[in-house]
Amino acid sequence: MLLEPLRVLDCTGQLGWLAGRLLADLGADVIKIEPPGADLSAPDWRANNVNKRLLALDLEGEAGRSAFLRLAKEADILLETAQPGTELAAFFDPEKLRAANPRLIHVSVTPFGRTGPRAEWKASDIELMAAGGAMSLAGEPDGPPLRVTAPQSNPWAASQAAVGALVALTARAATGRGQHVDVSAQGAVIASIAHAPASWDLIGVNPLRAGAFMTGRSVHGAVYRVFWPCKDGHVNFIIYGGVAGRRTNEGLVAWMKDAGAELGMLADIDWATFDPTQATQDEVDAMESPIAAFFLTVPKAEFLRQAFEREMLGYPVNNVADIANDPQLEARGFWADLPAPGGGSERHCGGFAVVDGERLKLSWPVPAPGQHSREVLAEFGFGAEEIAALIESRAVVAR
Amino acid sequence: MTALPLALKGLKVIEVGGYAAGPWIGKVLANFGATVVHIESRDRPDGFRLQYPPYRDGVKGINRSGCFSYFNDSKYAVTLDVKKPGGLELAHRLANWADVLVENMRVGVIDRIGLGYEALKKTNPGLIFMSTCNMGQTGPRAATGGFGSQLSALAGFCGLTGDAGGSPQLLYGPYIDFVAALMGAPLILAALDKRRRTGEGCYIDVSQYECGAFYLSGPLFDYHANGKVVERDSNADPVACPHNAYPCKDEEWVAASCWNDGEFTRLAEAAGHPEWAEDARFATAEARRENAGALDDLVAAWTGERSAEAAAAALQAMGVRAYPVNTCADLFTDPQLTHRKAWRVRKHPEIDYQAHYFPGFDLSDQPGDVTAPAPVLGQDNEIVFREFLGLGREEYEELERNGVF
Numbered sequence: 001m002l003l004e005p006l007r008v009l010d011c012t013g014q015l016g017w018l019a020g021r022l023l024a025d026l027g028a029d030v031i032k033i034e035p036p037g038a039d040l041s042a043p044d045w046r047a048n049n050v051n052k053r054l055l056a057l058d059l060e061g062e063a064g065r066s067a068f069l070r071l072a073k074e075a076d077i078l079l080e081t082a083q084p085g086t087e088l089a090a091f092f093d094p095e096k097l098r099a100a101n102p103r104l105i106h107v108s109v110t111p112f113g114r115t116g117p118r119a120e121w122k123a124s125d126i127e128l129m130a131a132g133g134a135m136s137l138a139g140e141p142d143g144p145p146l147r148v149t150a151p152q153s154n155p156w157a158a159s160q161a162a163v164g165a166l167v168a169l170t171a172r173a174a175t176g177r178g179q180h181v182d183v184s185a186q187g188a189v190i191a192s193i194a195h196a197p198a199s200w201d202l203i204g205v206n207p208l209r210a211g212a213f214m215t216g217r218s219v220h221g222a223v224y225r226v227f228w229p230c231k232d233g234h235v236n237f238i239i240y241g242g243v244a245g246r247r248t249n250e251g252l253v254a255w256m257k258d259a260g261a262e263l264g265m266l267a268d269i270d271w272a273t274f275d276p277t278q279a280t281q282d283e284v285d286a287m288e289s290p291i292a293a294f295f296l297t298v299p300k301a302e303f304l305r306q307a308f309e310r311e312m313l314g315y316p317v318n319n320v321a322d323i324a325n326d327p328q329l330e331a332r333g334f335w336a337d338l339p340a341p342g343g344g345s346e347r348h349c350g351g352f353a354v355v356d357g358e359r360l361k362l363s364w365p366v367p368a369p370g371q372h373s374r375e376v377l378a379e380f381g382f383g384a385e386e387i388a389a390l391i392e393s394r395a396v397v398a399r
Numbered sequence: 400m401t402a403l404p405l406a407l408k409g410l411k412v413i414e415v416g417g418y419a420a421g422p423w424i425g426k427v428l429a430n431f432g433a434t435v436v437h438i439e440s441r442d443r444p445d446g447f448r449l450q451y452p453p454y455r456d457g458v459k460g461i462n463r464s465g466c467f468s469y470f471n472d473s474k475y476a477v478t479l480d481v482k483k484p485g486g487l488e489l490a491h492r493l494a495n496w497a498d499v500l501v502e503n504m505r506v507g508v509i510d511r512i513g514l515g516y517e518a519l520k521k522t523n524p525g526l527i528f529m530s531t532c533n534m535g536q537t538g539p540r541a542a543t544g545g546f547g548s549q550l551s552a553l554a555g556f557c558g559l560t561g562d563a564g565g566s567p568q569l570l571y572g573p574y575i576d577f578v579a580a581l582m583g584a585p586l587i588l589a590a591l592d593k594r595r596r597t598g599e600g601c602y603i604d605v606s607q608y609e610c611g612a613f614y615l616s617g618p619l620f621d622y623h624a625n626g627k628v629v630e631r632d633s634n635a636d637p638v639a640c641p642h643n644a645y646p647c648k649d650e651e652w653v654a655a656s657c658w659n660d661g662e663f664t665r666l667a668e669a670a671g672h673p674e675w676a677e678d679a680r681f682a683t684a685e686a687r688r689e690n691a692g693a694l695d696d697l698v699a700a701w702t703g704e705r706s707a708e709a710a711a712a713a714l715q716a717m718g719v720r721a722y723p724v725n726t727c728a729d730l731f732t733d734p735q736l737t738h739r740k741a742w743r744v745r746k747h748p749e750i751d752y753q754a755h756y757f758p759g760f761d762l763s764d765q766p767g768d769v770t771a772p773a774p775v776l777g778q779d780n781e782i783v784f785r786e787f788l789g790l791g792r793e794e795y796e797e798l799e800r801n802g803v804f
């Protein structure tokens with residue numbers, strides 16, 4: 001394991017789930033704290049909370065809270081997502097928790113950060129993708145700004161939280177002291193939009209959503225198609241220039257010839273001298289028309305195979321079924337099949353990297369409600385009677 | 400109290416490669432104090448220096464790219480040609496100096512130029528060596544090179560963006576490169592933890608495609624467990640309704656959502672139409688979803704008469720989730736981002752003032768910073784090779800004569 005078995009208390013909601021998962025894959029002992037009776041069946045919950053142990057602890061009541069404070073005294077890292085301004089956020093007071101445990105690394109993951117004029121504003125995924133600039137850059141120019149249909153602000157915030165936790169851990173090795181890490185999901189989402197802000201900053205051009213086409217490449221204002229309907233979906237393919245573009249375009253024309261497809265004006269282009277920046281829209285349309293007709297006959301999997309073999313740039317537009325059945329992931333042992341409740345197994349993303357030839361190992365299947373409550377409390381020094389009292393008062397649920 | 404040093408002070412990182420996926424890892428580490436050396440050569444500078452706008456004043460130049468500088472602030476830059484006499488040896492000395500090497504070239508290239516892990520670990524067994532590429536180092540398609548913007552299609556993100564039944568949509572730039580970079584940085588820091596305990600380095604193989612799967616892990620689980628294939632559905636959500644971006648004055652937009660009946664009642668009050676909550680078409684979440692088009696029209700009619708800021712503030716005042724759809728320009732004036740100092744302006748010798756992104760997290764006792772503007776090509780050869788590596792004057796000049804720099 002890369003990390004020593006650090007004790008991580010994970011009190012997060014969806015905004016922070018992935019942070020604990022990443023730390024767990026790296027070797028930390030991550031204890032997910034959920035209120036008694038929480039529903040643990042949602043796919044998002046299961047996918048992001050695998051490889052953690054589970055403690056069912058009520059943080060609303062006094063008994064549960066005093067138990068939590070004892071846990072926090074012994075922990076290395078606390079991950080939490082309490083909404084600023086709420087009573088729970090006041091309970092997770094960084095000063096107070098670190099006074100009790102100076103080595104504690106306390107990571108708060110919130111929509112906008114713990115302080116500031118809008119710290120108490122509420123947000124779900126769509127508001128965070130809006131606030132971080134991502135939606136302004138996705139969608140058709142004449143339609144609304146769009147988010148990715150599956151929430152992305154959660155993993156963006158949570159992966160930055162994991163970086164922050166381990167930056168603080170590195171610092172702790174030198175200073176012996178923990179510190180508070182304040183994560184803003186809004187700030188984290190900005191990482192997703194590449195250098196788009198630099199365009200406004202340096203040349204005063206505010207980039208906006210461009211739909212399914214690539215703009216800004218032709219001096220004549222021609223736009224190039226990026227997404228093409230194919231036999232069973234779409235592919236991402238662009239007529240590029242340069243060395244890689246030449247190889248790609250030549251590869252495509254050779255493939256079309258092999259397949260007996262109509263080449264149209266493509267047959268006459270010398271790709272060694274072709275310069276996409278000089279094309280007019282009429283020329284681009286004439287080039288793209290035989291390609292569009294050809295792609296309609298090509299399934300996604302065939303496109304992927306041909307593009308790989310012919311060293312062409314471009315990929316099919318996968319859905320989750322395509323990803324789930326991709327032989328590349330299978331060959332790399334990416335998937336982890338772990339015991340499922342009620343027998344059988346369930347499939348998860350396995351460890352998120354391969355280190356010295358071995359994929360990071362998952363230590364725990366998705367926990368059942370209350371599964372680890374007793375053992376976790378015992379490991380943190382709670383006596384049998386104290387545990388029984390917590391269960392009796394319903395502050396803890398244990399199996 | 401004396402100020403503490405930056406959190407990662409003393410950590411030495413070298414980067415081989417370019418573009419976004421590798422350099423973004425180094426940028427984040429550099430913002431917290433790591434010494435990061437970006438290695439290029441005069442013949443093969445980082446592709447971002449000349450391949451993409453924006454350039455200062457629109458004038459192209461090797462040191463004028465705002466794209467390169469956006470990904471490489473706070474770093475040192477050297478030019479080192481391993482094919483020139485003494486070049487490879489010098490690269491090895493640099494790798495012996497480093498704690499961490501990050502490379503993001505196509506599979507096999509780093510070995511071919513003589514800087515592979517097996518070669519370097521002989522003299523630096525503590526080296527943490529990270530390779531990040533499209534598909535990972537193994538598997539039937541390991542050799543695939545390509546751009547992150549297109550890999551984002553293979554990884555499912557583009558297909559999940561757009562109207563149901565319409566075209567997939569582009570996400571700006573190489574989306575997945577940043578996913579992989581932010582999952583790569585924890586790997587490096589965890590490997591350092593292991594090295595503190597054991598003295599051993601390691602080789603880390605990051606597949607950007609696999610990292611992307613973690614950002615869709617719920618839908619992937621849902622497919623494996625239940626056979627469900629989540630598809631793009633504009634801005635709709637399976638639970639919340641309304642849940643969309645709504646047009647405002649001056650071509651602005653506001654995002655807003657209601658996650659239960661109480662929130663919808665408050666949205667209706669904020670809009671001055673409490674009767675919406677009584678309307679049978681909108682009284683329950685199920686009814687709202689069935690009539691989402693009509694409801695969106697009503698909300699849009701209300702937002703259309705105000706600015707995005709005013710609409711968001713009115714909804715937030717009632718405890719309803721809402722935020723202006725910030726454009727890139729808006730990100731520089733957003734009051735919350737301003738409070739967090741999300742942008743750090745630094746003066747570059749040729750670009751002049753540029754705003755650099757500060758990561759979405761910060762530390763209480765040892766806050767990070769953009770410690771310097773991005774380096775111009777080869778600007779730190781003397782510092783890195785003479786001061787950091789301790790090359791003598793004569794040795795350095797000989798390498799210079801050999802064309803290594």
